[in-house]
Amino acid sequence: MTDASLVTRAAGGDRQAWRQLVQHLSDIPWGVARALGLSSEDAGQVVTVTWLRLVDRLDRFVAEEEVAPFVAATAFRETTRLASVLRLVRSGARHAARADGPDAARAKEGNGDRDRLLYLAYLRLPARSRLLLRLVVSGRLHYREISDALAMPIGSIGPTRQRGFHALRKALEGTGGSSP
């Protein structure tokens, strides 16, 4: 839902409006950083610097929908930069280690077996697929905005997303589920 006053009020120094804006959009920078394999601590740094960049530019936006693409693009750039500096991940690389790490170990016991398997299958996807699926299912961005934010050809978004969903489906079916 468009809420122009939320952004403009935040730009005017309204702390409550800013908190609401951050609350609405925090899943974007966090999701980008985590999808690309950053630790919680490093992802937190990306989230912080993304919001700091936005704070300095609040006057440039009117609606929340305009802010989301900026947040995604900034988080992607900062994640890529931090990952490059840390030499831990490379664009498009597989991160099988994450499926064996504490992310998998922390998969919530109470979510059910299928959710656990879905999460594990997600962790096994290539980083770029994880990133794209995370942004797609967040429902905050149009394909054009995702394309701009990730410097990814818009024509490749649909096929990449489709491959990701097929991989998840195959993983679930391969462990005992049946296809719909």
Added chain:
Amino acid sequence: MTAGDAGRDDVSAEAAATRFPVMTRVHDVPRDNGALAARQEPHTARRRGNRRPPWAECLARALRRVLAANDPLPPGLADASGALIDERRRDVLLAELRFDSAVDRGPVPRAANGLGARVLAFQVADTMLILGLEESDDATVLNGMIVAPRRYTVSLRSLGGAPVPVSGPSPRRFAYRLGRSGPVRVELASDEGAPLVQTDWVLV
């Protein structure tokens, strides 16, 4: 260190899959409101009538729920983010980050620029700041060079901290040894009446 590096031996995906086999069908996954999902996924393909197959819609909703449950934003981070509005100043010029050798390809060769392994360039109007970052033991060494038609007094600001004056071998160059990591920005103050210049925040 990544999350994947910490505790890599905690549990393997394969072991977890063995211990927790699928017990229900894939198409039983959706548990939330489909109308909400439709509203939250305004992608262009949908508007062209190229809908995802039902199973993909189910997976998308399930994945959204699973990610929210297993990898949520830490509450402390959400609280800290809410306080960042206090950093906002409207009486300054923002020197935007134009180049970062860590992610941008450009004409500044690494190790040959004399500033550091990582080079950043900020610009606003007629003022440019080039910042080199070099990791050294437990610190990051910042070497800066100012290209501007006026003199500036240089300070370094960390998140939540007061500006720390920095100096260097000449009025247009400065150096500083930063012992902590986190977001920082450089401030350039002129005694000629020009507005304060703040660079974009960067992570070091």
